[in-house]
Amino acid sequence: MQLSFLGGADEVTGSKHLLEVNGYRVLLDCGLCQGHRWEAYQKNKELLVEPSKIDALILSHAHIDHSGLIPYYVKSGFKGHIHSTFATRDLCQVMLLDSAYIAEKDAEYISQKLAKNKLKPVPALSTVADVEPALRLFHAVNYNRWFEAVPGVKVCFVDAGHVLGSAIVLLEITEGKRTFRMTFSGDLGRNGLPILRDPTIVEQSEVLIVESTYGNREHEPVANIRENVKKIINDAIGRGGKIIIPAFALERTQEMIYALHQLFEANEIPEIPIYVDSPLATNVTEVFQMHPECYDQEVFQEFLEKQSNPFGFGRLTYVTTKEESMALNGLREPAIIISASGMCEAGRILHHLKNNLEDPRNTILLVGYMVEGTLGYKIQEGLSPVHIFGDPYEIKAKVIKMDEFSAHAGASELRAWIGQIKGLKKVFLVHGEKSAREALGEYIREQLHVPEVNLPVLKDSYQV
Ligand SMILES: [Zn+2]
Ligand SMILES: [Zn+2]
Incomplete structure (x- = not known):
């Protein structure tokens, strides 16, 4: 299996991780890069994989930094299923419309600035009209139900305790005679947050892609x-x-x-x-x-x-x-x-x-x-x-x-959650700034004795 990082690896927005297995392509999340308007626009515009060649999309949760580029990918040729929980699908309906509206306004703003320098206007990458075709591709699945996304890739959503509908993605991957477990944390929540259930403990996984937003910081309880x-x-x-x-x-x-x-x-x-x-x-x-x-x-x-x-x-x-x-x-x-x-x-x-x-x-x-x-x-x-x-x-x-409401696991919560996973051989730290990833990476290497800990950057690709 080839695992490539197309966004949200060494930064906290724009999550996109590509699996290539058995001749199929599966994208984990399709997030929008956020930040300075013009830089973000250019980053989002560049398609690092041909959307028509992606067979399935697996969406961990509805936050725009994980879901916001879905309409653009659909407009650019993606035709597969978008697998998510029911709540994520329903949240995407309102979140993607809102995000498309903002994208239209941002494109107008950028175009006005460009016009001052006699430069051509830029179109919004996707508009409100592009949201509906994207929503048609959703395939919602309840928590704790295994399904096959493409041949050889079985998937199950378990609760991530981050926002409504958020999921940790469990994957069972079969390539030839080899079958192994891979886990994508999505954004990991915290124990005891109001309304939500606690993040699910994953008992076993050989490969882990895990967020590290607060890899070096704690929250108020x-x-x-x-x-x-x-x-x-x-x-x-x-x-x-x-x-x-x-x-x-x-x-x-x-x-x-x-x-x-x-x-x-x-x-x-x-x-x-x-x-x-x-x-x-x-x-x-x-x-x-x-x-x-x-x-x-x-x-x-x-x-x-x-x-x-x-x-x-x-x-x-x-x-x-x-x-x-x-x-x-x-x-x-x-x-x-x-x-x-x-x-x-x-x-x-x-x-x-x-x-x-x-x-x-x-x-x-x-x-x-x-x-x-x-x-x-x-x-x-x-x-x-x-x-x-x-x-x-x-x-x-x-x-x-007040910092108590944070929806992301703090450093010790991340360490405890990762520490409960047995059989880890390879860990990829994503969704974090440099210092956060380094601190968490060192802990996983030194204290949990995981043989391979990677801090991928944009466009890095690994044979797993
Ligand atoms: Zn999130
Ligand atoms: Zn996020």
Whole structure:
């Protein structure tokens, strides 16, 4: 078998790993490179494998850095099945449409810049119209069901505990007389995250492709979420202000809603209104409601068995229209506003920040990772004033960062998960910056005594 790394190896976005076995080609994930617009555009445009020659695509989860190039590959000739869990398929419907819309806007922006230098405009790699043909190719499979993707490659999804529908991909590969197990971690979640089940322990595998995002860093414990959210909300209400929460539409928003619902039920925070002001987050939450098969035991015990909806309760309003969103600017009493985008680069969160950042009674609660250079990062680092729609705003609101919600396994969680896999002969570390991969690689080599540990870079190819 030949294993080639076509993206997301020595970086955290653009995941694409190609298996060539028995004359067939199987692509693991088809992610979009994210980052600086023009560089990302060029990277995404370059097809390192002819899409029409890929026989099947196996998708670990719906995050755009794993799924975002699917419409472009389909448009460029891919005709095989896209295998994923049911929840991933349904999330892709809303996530890919949103991503295509952003891609169209980005292409317009790049083209305007190029026009200033008398250069030709560039088209979006794929558009909203390209999403529907891609969705038709999905073949959804439940967790823990083996199926044959191509002759000699059997596949089974088990829970990765990262986002709704996320999977660790188990592969059983037969080439001639040789059969071996390979595991692709996808993005690995954490034990105890709200809503989701814990990542599945893989007992045996000869080959492992594993993410390493936090290979050298730890997170605050998940167990602190409830207590810390309670403290922050009560303190903010005590100061008579609003609480603005920039949150990723997928998973972080639903986890925050869930935590707040639990706190209300237990009378641990006062009854103030909560607004979810992001059309994407609202659509994603609808997909969450359709997939109770992905929930952990706690959701059943605390909500479903009591016929209560974990994502809907009296205090909570999903804001849809622009007018309703604008009306939130006039709110004078304490309220919680959850909005996207998570890194404050676009979307309705910008209006809420603009209107609330300069009032010291307010709280900005940051619950996600902020890439350097983004508005979210500048707020996190207190780089006041920040510019929103071209105007400067002083950061006078209280800014609090919570790291407890991270959906990625931290260093010790990664080490423990890998350490439980018996029979490892070859490990490939992907989805990580240099220092993270090196730290985790050293541990696997020195402490777990795996004979071959690889840190592939883009276009590297291995005989496995
Ligand atoms: Zn992910
Ligand atoms: Zn990822």
